[in-house]
Amino acid sequence: MENINTEEIKSLIQKWKGKDGNLVMILHEIQNRYGYVPRPVSLEVSKETGIPLARIYEVITFYNYFELCPPAKHTISVCMGTACYLKGAPELLEEIETLLHVQEGQSTEDGQFHVNVVRCLGCCGLAPVVSIDGKIFGKVKKSEIMEILSRYTHEENNVKV
Amino acid sequence: MTKVVQAQINGILIRVPEGTTILEAAKQVQIKIPVLCKHPDLPPEASCGICIVRIKGTNKMLRACCTPVENGMEIITHDPEIIEIRRTVIELILSNHPNDCLKCQRNNDCELQRLTADFGIHSESFPTFLRDIPKDYSTNAIDLDPVKCILCGRCVHVCQNQQNVWALSFLERGMQTRISPAGDIQLADSPCVRCGQCAAHCPTGAIVEKDDTGIVWNALQNKEKYCVVQMAPAVRASIGETFGQIGVNYTKKLYALLRRLGFKAVFDTSFGADITIMEEASEFEERLLKQTRPLPLITSCCPSWVDFMEKFHTDMIENFSSCKSPHEIIGVLSKTYYAEKFKIDPSKIFMVSIMPCTSKKYEIQRSSEMFASGFQDIDAVLCTRELGRMIKQAGIDFENLPEEQADSILGEYSGAGVIFGSTGGVMEAALRTAHYLITGRELEHVEFESVRGLERVKETEVEIDGMKIRVAIAHGLSSVEYVLEKIRQAKLNNTEIPYHLVEVMACPGGCVGGGGQPYMVTDELRVKRAKALYSDDKDKEIRFSHQNPYIKRLYEEYLGKPLGEKSERLLHTTYVPQPLYRK
Amino acid sequence: MSKFNKDTIIAIHNQETAEQPDYISVGMSACGIAAGAQEVYDVFAKQIKSRNFTIKLRKCGCAGMCYAEPLVEVKANGMPVVTYGRVTEEIAQLILEKHVANSILVNDCVVNIR
């Protein structure tokens, strides 16, 4: 894990200090910065804000959005909204799982990809959709998965996407 | 004036103050609506869904525990559909609960088991699905088995709000929801202060006191051991509840019982309390008159409070009385003074404390000072509930036992010693003796009404020799913040101290409401238990610790004087800041 | 900027409704962008600049026709307002060359006209 810079955490918290109900927003800031919420950071947040660590963990683990483990390099989110589900999202997920040898919710051994399922990205018109690192691919066919993934497996191609 | 609302329950007209819940109101018409998550002592969590009732004219069913009666409501508390739904919900809960009641510490004393029996559930409607969560035995005081947890939320509420400790919390959501310290660490690595309020409020066997009865039975069987025992003030007022007797003082039957269980000597922690008062009152006198160390002096006989202070309020360490808690004092004296006097090898002595408290189980290994006799001063702690089980295991007809006396040397207590078991009791006992120490005169009126009762923070002024002594009493750890903040502000602004003497007990009501006491405590019950102690005090000929002839003898024969060298070595301890989280 | 009052709002309203400039409007909500609206927008931006078109390029939200994203609405040369659907970078070129430059609608792309 990278070093936790207390000054940086303080400045992230500072933005929200004194505002009511700031915990979720502070956690968003932290997750944006680190990609997850490391325990030492949570302890620091607790110290800075006076919010008990137990409350912080209650919140982190309640909301799907927050992660307690470092993220993989690329996050693949398969949309399982109703429209996508009906239009074959389960098959896409299966294909991704087969190609990457992972289960949903897991990361590949090399730390390149994390595969998860999300509930509706709000692009139902393009169903089924898959999002990789926030970029949305619409009307995805099972046969296109391989090609889409290969764009991310080679470092030099990342820039293009 | 509160408004009164009028409604009907099962066709019977009721009038209740506005805001009364349907659950409460139903009692007026002799209806006890079944409920699992609601504890009479706590605000409604509304998590179980069993207490639903029908409101005529609506399609919905509402939860009786949290729905206030409204004018004109027509409430039906049971009909075939309601009962069927309640049964289904109970069955659903059972499908997520290990149904190994026979092997559960709460067997026969479990709220879920009782409801299951009431609803005549004899078979499994839904396949059982158990969560895979490890047990947590880390604290040596409280055992946590999250698999048995039905997520009623009582423990979390108590830990977070009533106690302000925030050791327990909910993690995850949906079927993954579980109780755990922050991020699946163990309780011992969390801020847990082992007060056991979670266990006392748990409806099932998910959180229980660590069961040490086996250790004690073994020691009693062991010919090598010389088993001695002491019991705390609060135990005598609550053990009767095991047999349906409320607010009865069972001191003398308990002495008899403990002997029948096989203890060679029976001591009373109330005597230890008398010693605590001698030391603490002297410490107070010294701080007040000689300004040796800062005021206010804060009491330290509650180990959860001590733990809480070492974790959350380290700036108060200098204000803490260094005096050990009464049972530790009895412990160390039993393996020194008593052993010497009766020529018993202290290494053979097995000292058991019967306590209303789970925290005492942790306290006996808290620091090296708990080994002041050269041995672990206390070998085992049983809480009231465990003693209740031992009585049943031994098959003793407790209520018909003859009355006996404690062993006089560490057993004869004053009225001041026994009120330690209630909030305000330590304060009252200390004031009685402090008055004497400061003025050289005895009090005429020994009872301090203003420090009694269940108000969460009690602040009052007592005049001693023209001096106005300001005192504060807090119980329930969340109440203490107000008092400490006042002290802190005064320190910060260099203004006059708000208090001279502060008493804190971790559990609401003090030890009578302890985490190891019989289940289903309410304020009503706390008052009744405390009353039993206060009447014990009233009946006592000697009501001042310093007048207790055995105390005098102890100091003359052995300790010397309060705060003397030997007293300091055996009866006092030190405090160090502890990390909130060890992980 | 100074603080708005009622008069400012009326003034802005009048001024904005008085001007009726020609425009190309690209639907840029999340679904549009996912379908490639950003690339289409970039084509317009680049071409308008390099070829000195006077037409205004703007963004708008989702018109609801998600099946036809990316959507481009064109008002030009006094013609009715035309909405093109499933616009690719190539079609964007065609829209500029035909519709904007020569007042000829692009075949097989119109999804609405008003």
Add this chain to the structure above:
Amino acid sequence: MVKRIVLIKDTAATGPDTTRDFYNRFLDGIREHKLLDEIMVVRAADLGYYGHGLVVKIMPNNIVYHNVQNTDIERIIKSTIEKNQILDDLILNEKPKQIKVALRNCGLIDPENINDYIAHDGYKALSNVLLEFTPEKVIDELKKSGLRGRGGAGYPTWMKWKACRASRSNPKYIICNADEGDPGAYMDRSILEGDPYSIIEGMMIAAYAVGASKGYFYIRAEYPLAVQRIDEALTKCREVGLLGENILDSKFSFDIDIRLGAGAFVCGEETALMASIEGKRGTPHPRPPYPTGSGLWGQPTVINNVETLANVPYILCYGGDNFAKIGTNSSKGTKVFAVTGKIKNSGLVEVPMGIPLKEIIYDICGGTISGKDVKAVQTGGPSGGVIPNKNLDVLVDYDNLQKMGSIMGSGGMIVMDTDDCMVDIAKFYLGFCVEESCGKCAPCRIGGFQILQILNRITEGKGKIEDLATLKRIAVSMQKASLCGLGQNAPNPVVSTLNYFEEEYKEHIINKRCRAGKCVALLTYTIIQEKCKKCALCFTNCPVKAISGNRETGYKIDQSLCTKCGKCKEVCKFKAVSKE
């Protein structure tokens, strides 16, 4: 100079060439009449009409002819184009099915430009309200409009506002519920991204009406663009004094903050949403007390959905009476639906309340994408139910949908065709609810889980007929004993599919058959010997070697080995593998 534009589109889906052919003939006609300079003929991709055969739309006159034949070309040119005469037998006199109120600016204005919003009557309502209306009058206007909450439950908006206004405690809060969690619905996202200022204006009017001084947007974090657009709009508003002290020189002061959701569907529930804004777990609380009396931080709070708030400026600008003219007696105004699933044109539609469901599905959205029959339409998302094909003529409003055993919900409308399995759909929604249950209350947490287990068993062919009764029993206990709407409504998809499609459940249980071919465990792949050309493609591609045989004898699938992966069917070039 071009005077007219003629658009041509075959809406009958008879074949790709029809439009082109007709276009060429029409062009020839124009050429013959020497009108090439005046008339522009265009092939359209879509004209918004379905099942009308060849459609010809003439602009700018906005004349629409349908079911046009090749033989009509001549007279269209002669009468309509040359003489402006309308051909009565061809004219399609259809009023527009859609009425855009909440979506009035979406796709029209530049969401990043406040002036563009003002050009479209933005802030007209607010300036009227602040300078001329008492708060009571605003609430009155809302009452006249009959606007009901668009988030799902349909509670009259004016009653919420009035209750909050009546609460004496201060401060008060306005919350915009933009935690659109219903999978398959995205109306709110579209408005947030396409018309942020109208929601802000709606919140301000609400705040003025109830006496609130502070507002919160609670937006899903999964909608980064929406968050960005709202954030920019708020900044702009503050810059020009449309948020802050003494707005538009009135005595009204108000500001709005954004709070992000973090992936919890239950936070769409009012009390859970407030807990989340307070920085806690999003677990619901019992009501009463209602938020209008004791809400955010115990203060009176109004929580309105995005679409509701987008309607508010319209009502105050053009009058509650005008709004109330749209819709039915009990459900006024319009409703935005996100029509998705097996629909030809998936997208957002905004229709007047009371429109037949059929018209939405067929006339506006063009029917199913496959051309197969609609099996059912699911409304209300995980809290809703299905409306079977036979009931498609239901008039869509709050009460009718409820009577059908579904709900209006936030506006998700999922179209399913005969390839969709109703047990599988119920399982999908239950899975969603089980995952999204906050876990606080037992009926929802465990009840949902047990229902899901039963549905899993049924779709795996391990169901028992008693399971149906058990499903109903658990469903009732969840509906009646759950604390919040999520749990109370979670069994709805099961109850309603059981209600309309019980025979499908029974087929799964008794015949071990899934007629839609969705439930993998119940599928049987067989090789149709008559069609099989013995090419061995299936044999070589089967990953589990469940296919045996040779080029002489042909091939067979060993059912005990088959994992139903479907590879054989996929690779077969002769459609010789059947799946049932």
